[in-house]
Amino acid sequence: MDDIQNILGAMMRVAIDPQTAAVAIAVIGLNIHFGYTGLLNIGQSAFMLLGAYGFAISITQGIPMFFAILIGLALALVFALVLGVPTLKLRGDYLAIVTISAAEIIRYVGRSVGIGWLTDLTKGAQGIPGSQYRAPFTNLSFFGDGNTTLLPFNYTDVAGGSVVVRLLGWVVVIALVVLLVRIARGKLALAGAARTGAMVGIVVVAALICLFLVPVTQRNTGANGLWFTAVAWTVVGLSVLLLLGLTRSPWGRALRGVREDEDAMRSLGKNVFAIKMQALVIGGLFGALGGMMYVLPATVQPDSMGRTLTFFCYTALLLGGAATIWGPVLGSLIFYVGRAFVIAVSQTYLQDGSSPIGFMSNQQTQQFAFIVVGVALMLLVIFRPQGILGDKRELRFNV
Amino acid sequence: MGRGLAVTLLMVLVAPLLLLITSRSADAVTLCVPKKDETACIAGTMGSRSDPIADVDVVLTKPDGTTESQTTAADGKFSFQVDAAGDYLVGVDPDTLPKGSELRPPANPSLAGPDGALKVTVALGQTRAATLTVRAADYDDSTSKLEEVVQSGFNGLRLGLLLALASVGLSLIYGTTGISNFAHAEQVTLGGMVGYGFANVLGLPLWIAGILVILVCAATGYGQDRLLWQPLRRRGLGLTQLMIVTIGLSLAMQYAFQYFVGSRTVRVVVESATSVELGPIRTTTLSLVCMAIAIVVLIVVGFALLRTRIGRATRAVSDNPALAQASGIDTDKVIRLVWTVAMGLAGLSGMLYALVVNGIKWDTGLQILLLLFAAVTLGGLGTAFGALIGSIVIGLVVEMSPLVIPGDFKYAAALLILILLLLVRPQGLLGRAQRVG
Numbered sequence: 056m057d058d059i060q061n062i063l064g065a066m067m068r069v070a071i072d073p074q075t076a077a078v079a080i081a082v083i084g085l086n087i088h089f090g091y092t093g094l095l096n097i098g099q100s101a102f103m104l105l106g107a108y109g110f111a112i113s114i115t116q117g118i119p120m121f122f123a124i125l126i127g128l129a130l131a132l133v134f135a136l137v138l139g140v141p142t143l144k145l146r147g148d149y150l151a152i153v154t155i156s157a158a159e160i161i162r163y164v165g166r167s168v169g170i171g172w173l174t175d176l177t178k179g180a181q182g183i184p185g186s187q188y189r190a191p192f193t194n195l196s197f198f199g200d201g202n203t204t205l206l207p208f209n210y211t212d213v214a215g216g217s218v219v220v221r222l223l224g225w226v227v228v229i230a231l232v233v234l235l236v237r238i239a240r241g242k243l244a245l246a247g248a249a250r251t252g253a254m255v256g257i258v259v260v261a262a263l264i265c266l267f268l269v270p271v272t273q274r275n276t277g278a279n280g281l282w283f284t285a286v287a288w289t290v291v292g293l294s295v296l297l298l299l300g301l302t303r304s305p306w307g308r309a310l311r312g313v314r315e316d317e318d319a320m321r322s323l324g325k326n327v328f329a330i331k332m333q334a335l336v337i338g339g340l341f342g343a344l345g346g347m348m349y350v351l352p353a354t355v356q357p358d359s360m361g362r363t364l365t366f367f368c369y370t371a372l373l374l375g376g377a378a379t380i381w382g383p384v385l386g387s388l389i390f391y392v393g394r395a396f397v398i399a400v401s402q403t404y405l406q407d408g409s410s411p412i413g414f415m416s417n418q419q420t421q422q423f424a425f426i427v428v429g430v431a432l433m434l435l436v437i438f439r440p441q442g443i444l445g446d447k448r449e450l451r452f453n454v
Numbered sequence: 455m456g457r458g459l460a461v462t463l464l465m466v467l468v469a470p471l472l473l474l475i476t477s478r479s480a481d482a483v484t485l486c487v488p489k490k491d492e493t494a495c496i497a498g499t500m501g502s503r504s505d506p507i508a509d510v511d512v513v514l515t516k517p518d519g520t521t522e523s524q525t526t527a528a529d530g531k532f533s534f535q536v537d538a539a540g541d542y543l544v545g546v547d548p549d550t551l552p553k554g555s556e557l558r559p560p561a562n563p564s565l566a567g568p569d570g571a572l573k574v575t576v577a578l579g580q581t582r583a584a585t586l587t588v589r590a591a592d593y594d595d596s597t598s599k600l601e602e603v604v605q606s607g608f609n610g611l612r613l614g615l616l617l618a619l620a621s622v623g624l625s626l627i628y629g630t631t632g633i634s635n636f637a638h639a640e641q642v643t644l645g646g647m648v649g650y651g652f653a654n655v656l657g658l659p660l661w662i663a664g665i666l667v668i669l670v671c672a673a674t675g676y677g678q679d680r681l682l683w684q685p686l687r688r689r690g691l692g693l694t695q696l697m698i699v700t701i702g703l704s705l706a707m708q709y710a711f712q713y714f715v716g717s718r719t720v721r722v723v724v725e726s727a728t729s730v731e732l733g734p735i736r737t738t739t740l741s742l743v744c745m746a747i748a749i750v751v752l753i754v755v756g757f758a759l760l761r762t763r764i765g766r767a768t769r770a771v772s773d774n775p776a777l778a779q780a781s782g783i784d785t786d787k788v789i790r791l792v793w794t795v796a797m798g799l800a801g802l803s804g805m806l807y808a809l810v811v812n813g814i815k816w817d818t819g820l821q822i823l824l825l826l827f828a829a830v831t832l833g834g835l836g837t838a839f840g841a842l843i844g845s846i847v848i849g850l851v852v853e854m855s856p857l858v859i860p861g862d863f864k865y866a867a868a869l870l871i872l873i874l875l876l877l878v879r880p881q882g883l884l885g886r887a888q889r890v891g
Contacts, residue, residue, distance in 0.1 A: 145880060148634050157873065430702065433706070436695050
């Protein structure tokens with residue numbers, strides 16, 4: 056049981072990790088590009104990288120944090136314009152190739168050492184260490200120092216942490232999830248505000264019970280502390296609200312029209328190019344925001360924000376369900392938690408040295424998790440392209 | 455008896471002295487030993503230990519301007535003893551050097567004195583080595599700009615030929631099935647890895663390993679179409695979905711390489727290749743053989759596409775699958791053949807690339823993928839000959855751009871050329887001018 060608790064602990068730590076939240080924000084941007092508008096943008100990591108560079112370089116040059124954020128967003132805006140003007144007239148495959156090429160160009164420029172002043176700013180392939188730009192953000196923290204355990208009242212306080220209590224707790228969580236799915240599918244007679252309220256309530260209660268069963272201890276402020284987590288997930292919540300507003304609007308309907316049939320939209324008099332450009336820009340701004348959150352606990356390293364990150368974003372998007380409001384967040388959570396699960400299980404049971412049937416080395420367990428991710432993406436796209444929350448009718452997927 | 459003994463003793467005592475005299479004249483050098491705070495030594499050898507140059511006058515110029523010279527003996531050694539610290543110049547009398555050779559100036563210009571002499575800074579109590587290199591008088595190691603252009607053009611051609619092997623398959627796959635195969639670069643890496651397995655780990659001869667690589671990779675292509683692509687086509691999966699399947703496959707393959715082989719660079723052949731000079735171009739015999747193989751294979755593929763029936767059928771399906779099927783061509787069979795041959799070519803390309811670049815790594819595919827796409831798009835998606843021309847162009851751009859821009863940007867330059875071309879001529883060089891928007 057201790058092994059299982061350790062595995063669950065690893066999964067929970069990844070679930071509330073601010074980098075998961077950052078990727079969720081970037082996937083919201085990708086959702087606008089690919090889910091709602093049908094733009095095959097395989098360069099989302101470039102938006103993230105540009106946002107991160109703009110933010111980090113501005114702070115290292117002494118610019119206040121508010122303006123640093125604006126500069127990061129402005130870089131993404133310029134990149135979207137430069138990318139969009141020539142390429143939005145091209146067909147999907149060409150757009151994919153051009154966006155991936157542009158992302159690679161940004162990465163090569165970021166890691167280059169050929170131009171002196173540029174390398175002084177970007178610090179080449181090693182990147183800008185987090186300590187150089189994290190300070191203004193951590194200084195804003197009002198959480199103070201010390202550690203906090205979420206939740207302070209957890210399973211160890213009830214009946215001495217017995218196994219029965221924990222199993223009972225997990226049964227309750229599963230029951231709540233089933234209830235949530237039934238309400239979402241409309242099988243229970245709830246509508247409108249009651250339905251939304253019930254769903255939100257169930258999610259909150261289930262999350263609290265999960266934290267009760269798998270407590271996590273974190274520093275209050277620091278390189279990766281509770282302050283980061285709180286801010287990151289708040290920004291995710293705000294982004295989801297923003298996405299809701301954008302997609303429920305006439306503009307959101309225009310996006311979906313462009314995705315389904317551009318020529319029909321043109322015949323209705325809509326400026327398809329302008330709509331696609333707006334989608335590219337707004338999705339890119341979300342990506343830049345996600346990039347800034349992604350690098351705050353870590354380093355701005357161009358090689359770690361390359362094509363593989365974009366592929367993870369696509370996996371998360373498709374897993375949660377493209378063209379849905381909660382799909383990006385759910386997909387990111389399941390992606391990272393799932394990967395942590397595979398790594399933890401293989402380290403506990405399949406690693407040479409920690410288990411009698413073990414045969415993998417430590418690095419091999421990580422690589423095995425990535426192989427599982429790749430195969431999972433293939434199976435997902437083949438058998439359930441609409442993901443968990445998506446609507447099959449809405450995703451015809453034909454470019 | 456006493457006299458005899460005395461003479462013998464005398465000879466015994468004198469003989470070593472005589473030996474000293476004779477060896478001195480033969481050696482001409484006593485190896486100097488520095489004394490702390492009193493003397494220092496400057497020593498060296500003309501030529502090398504295996505090939506010493508005798509009878510060279512080595513001239514030592516002291517800080518006060520006076521000179522001292524020694525003639526090197528059969529072992530080429532010289533050794534000066536000095537009793538003052540400071541900067542000394544060690545040079546040679548050029549008339550005493552072997553005919554047709556000259557003293558090479560020191561590599562570090564700050565240590566160079568007049569006439570190629572070497573500046574040596576000496577402190578008391580130590581021996582400083584003075585390395586003087588002699589080379590042929592007509593030696594010229596500078597390269598003119600033209601030579602650099604020719605050399606990098608040759609390298610570009612080599613890269614282009616290797617890319618062409620892989621990109622022809624990629625273009626045909628796109629043409630016949632519409633799939634942009636993001637896993638194609640991993641197939642190239644697979645060729646290199648399998649080559650490593652056969653040639654390095656199992657120790658097979660290179661030719662046999664090469665043929666086995668082609669067969670194994672072609673088999674993976676056949677298996678892929680049989681087990682994955684054909685069933686998915688029958689299921690009616692959209693093109694975007696198929697493309698994302700290839701993305702997942704490429705992720706899985708990359709990490710499978712890392713899992714089985716590790717993260718390090720592995721080599722197919724461990725010995726370094728022999729250098730060869732063709733005029734201003736410096737290359738290795740291995741590179742030339744690989745280029746020759748690539749050219750031969752490309753000619754065979756081109757001939758097959760142009761002259762054989764199945765080749766014409768392939769071009770027909772690549773151009774317009776529906777029309778080809780309507781005219782009676784079995785598209786499934788053609789597509790199966792395209793996948794098999796394309797993967798075999800990609801595997802060969804990977805093995806040759808691993809030989810030429812002398813190493814293959816799990817992420818080699820990451821670097822090549824975009825070059826392949828650039829080549830295919832440049833030439834025109836769906837045309838095999840376009841892929842060939844596009845590959846040569848991309849190879850030349852990648853290898854020749856460091857002549858004008860910093861080397862870090864060479865891949866970025868190739869991609870930029872791609873983007874610019876898509877603005878002007880989206881269908882590529884040889885593609886048909888159809889709507890691409």
